[in-house]
Amino acid sequence: MGTAQLLLELGAVLFGLGLVGRLASRAGLSPVPLYLLAGLAFGTGGLLPLAAPDGFFEVGSEIGVVLLLLMLGLEYSADELFGQLRRQAPVGVVDVVLNGAPGAVVALVLGWGPLGALAMAGVTAVSSSGIVAKVLTDLGRLGNRETPVVLGVLVLEDLAMAVYLPLLTALLAASGAGPMLVSVAVAASVLVLVLVVARRHGHLLSRLLASDSSETLLLLVLGLALLVAGAAEGVHVSAAVGAFLLGIAISGEVATSARPLLEPLRDLFAAVFFVFFGLTTDPRVLPQALAPVAVLVVAGVATKMATGWLAARRAGIGPGGRIRAGAALVPRGEFSIVIAGLVGSAVDPLFAPTVAAYVLVMAVLGPLAPRVTDPLAHRAAVRARRAAAG
Amino acid sequence: MEVEETRLPGVGLRHDLSTRAGRRVGVVSQVNGDRELVIFDDDDPDLVRTSVRLTSEEGAALADLLGAPRVVERLARLREQVQGLTTAGVVLPEGSPFATGTLGETEIRTRTGASVVAVVRDGEVTPSPTPDFRFAAGDKVVVVGTDDGVAAVRRRLGG
Numbered sequence: 001m002g003t004a005q006l007l008l009e010l011g012a013v014l015f016g017l018g019l020v021g022r023l024a025s026r027a028g029l030s031p032v033p034l035y036l037l038a039g040l041a042f043g044t045g046g047l048l049p050l051a052a053p054d055g056f057f058e059v060g061s062e063i064g065v066v067l068l069l070l071m072l073g074l075e076y077s078a079d080e081l082f083g084q085l086r087r088q089a090p091v092g093v094v095d096v097v098l099n100g101a102p103g104a105v106v107a108l109v110l111g112w113g114p115l116g117a118l119a120m121a122g123v124t125a126v127s128s129s130g131i132v133a134k135v136l137t138d139l140g141r142l143g144n145r146e147t148p149v150v151l152g153v154l155v156l157e158d159l160a161m162a163v164y165l166p167l168l169t170a171l172l173a174a175s176g177a178g179p180m181l182v183s184v185a186v187a188a189s190v191l192v193l194v195l196v197v198a199r200r201h202g203h204l205l206s207r208l209l210a211s212d213s214s215e216t217l218l219l220l221v222l223g224l225a226l227l228v229a230g231a232a233e234g235v236h237v238s239a240a241v242g243a244f245l246l247g248i249a250i251s252g253e254v255a256t257s258a259r260p261l262l263e264p265l266r267d268l269f270a271a272v273f274f275v276f277f278g279l280t281t282d283p284r285v286l287p288q289a290l291a292p293v294a295v296l297v298v299a300g301v302a303t304k305m306a307t308g309w310l311a312a313r314r315a316g317i318g319p320g321g322r323i324r325a326g327a328a329l330v331p332r333g334e335f336s337i338v339i340a341g342l343v344g345s346a347v348d349p350l351f352a353p354t355v356a357a358y359v360l361v362m363a364v365l366g367p368l369a370p371r372v373t374d375p376l377a378h379r380a381a382v383r384a385r386r387a388a389a390g
Numbered sequence: 391m392e393v394e395e396t397r398l399p400g401v402g403l404r405h406d407l408s409t410r411a412g413r414r415v416g417v418v419s420q421v422n423g424d425r426e427l428v429i430f431d432d433d434d435p436d437l438v439r440t441s442v443r444l445t446s447e448e449g450a451a452l453a454d455l456l457g458a459p460r461v462v463e464r465l466a467r468l469r470e471q472v473q474g475l476t477t478a479g480v481v482l483p484e485g486s487p488f489a490t491g492t493l494g495e496t497e498i499r500t501r502t503g504a505s506v507v508a509v510v511r512d513g514e515v516t517p518s519p520t521p522d523f524r525f526a527a528g529d530k531v532v533v534v535g536t537d538d539g540v541a542a543v544r545r546r547l548g549g
Contacts, residue, residue, distance in 0.1 A: 080400075133401070140441035142418045143406075155399045324436075324437070381436070
């Protein structure tokens with residue numbers, strides 16, 4: 001294949017994504033579902049199959065996952081994570097159990113086995129922190145009293161991901177009970193080791209990376225992220241988790257100045273990741289996934305609403321805020337796809353298309369949920385106030 | 391009055407307080423430096439009714455507007471607390487020799503021992519004016535010093 005063709009197709013895809021992204025932001029939507037659609041359209045069995053950029057998209061999508069998780073880790077410090085865990089642990093357990101259950105049940109009914117159930121539970125459990133944060137910002141809700149609860153749930157989910165992803169990777173890689181146990185043990189001990197070291201000696205890492213030139217900082221952080229991700233992948237802890245843990249370990253000023261540098265890169269490669277996922281998913285299978293997806297969507301909205309209600313009530317928030325907290329948590333997105341990307345076709349050929357369709361619906365429905373439930377929340381708040389006054 | 395601080399994991403901090411009249415206002419400070427002024431709803435105490443996004447510059451300007459009169463207020467209180475210290479607002483008359491001069495040219499601190507802590511013009515307060523601050527007739531110059539020092543400032547400015 002010639003360079004000309006590669007550049008042309010790559011350029012066409014990126015330019016097309018840009019146009020699609022502009023449409024999405026005009027309509028107040030997250031671009032993630034549209035990237036997926038674009039991938040589906042250009043992939044095998046799609047409307048307009050592309051021949052060339054598979055190689056680039058494959059590598060690019062790996063980098064995309066690393067950057068997505070690295071940026072997520074950079075947002076938090078180890079202290080913040082442990083603090084949330086101490087205060088909110090019961091909420092995290094309720095969230096994971098309540099929201100993981102529908103995925104697990106549907107997977108078992110479809111005959112995907114225990115591993116498929118574990119993977120699908122992860123897909124339905126984890127909200128999209130990217131979409132949630134954007135919706136809260138766009139609606140001017142960062143100041144709301146239920147917002148710390150919503151953000152707290154997201155933090156706990158991210159922390160749960162740090163445990164969940166290596167376990168899932170280890171289980172997927174191993175065959176037989178013995179090797180499975182060994183790889184799970186390796187994954188768990190690496191995880192604990194990194195978290196403890198990050199908490200005690202994170203500042204040393206930050207000192208190593210600190211530099212005056214933004215160019216140097218970018219290269220150092222990105223290079224180290226890829227090194228750590230590669231090493232993590234090597235011991236079956238999953239590249240994504242390696243990057244996430246590195247992000248947590250980097251703190252203070254280095255984290256603050258690295259974030260704006262990495263953001264455009266993350267946006268580019270995350271888009272590539274979503275498109276690649278779409279490319280490798282055959283849209284002709286989608287109709288078969290419709291029934292389970294419909295069940296998962298209804299259950300997914302209901303369980304997140306319940307989680308938000310319970311978490312906010314625990315924090316002493318009124319009924320209006322409880323409804324808003326639940327609605328804010330509805331969107332699923334990048335992490336569901338990260339999980340599906342890890343699983344690939346290891347569980348069932350229908351797994352990836354199901355997740356793709358699920359995320360397509362939830363990422364579109366999610367940002368609408370707060371607007372739809374707002375009148376309800378207002379009525380609940382007014383009623384509660386009257387009850388308190390009378 | 392109590393200012394409550396709440397952590398917003400991954401976003402920043404929220405500070406809020408209830409006014410005596412029962413309204414709740416707050417400020418959301420994001421990690422990237424953006425500020426948001428938030429005003430809570432009357433019906434639903436958990437809901438922000440209005441939020442105003444402010445750049446760091448706009449936030450600083452707003453803080454000056456809200457905070458500067460308090461500097462003058464605090465001075466008034468300080469005067470009551472510290473014996474022998476006087477504050478006064480000296481209005482710069484039309485015919486003053488410094489009506490268009492700068493603060494540096496008045497040499498107030500060297501010649502009288504008193505300090506200019508703020509200038510009020512058309513209700514707008516400039517706290518701690520720098521030596522290159524240019525006066526205009528009608529400015530109220532807020533000075534702090536001994537009784538003699540303040541009287542000397544009054545004479546010097548022709549007030």
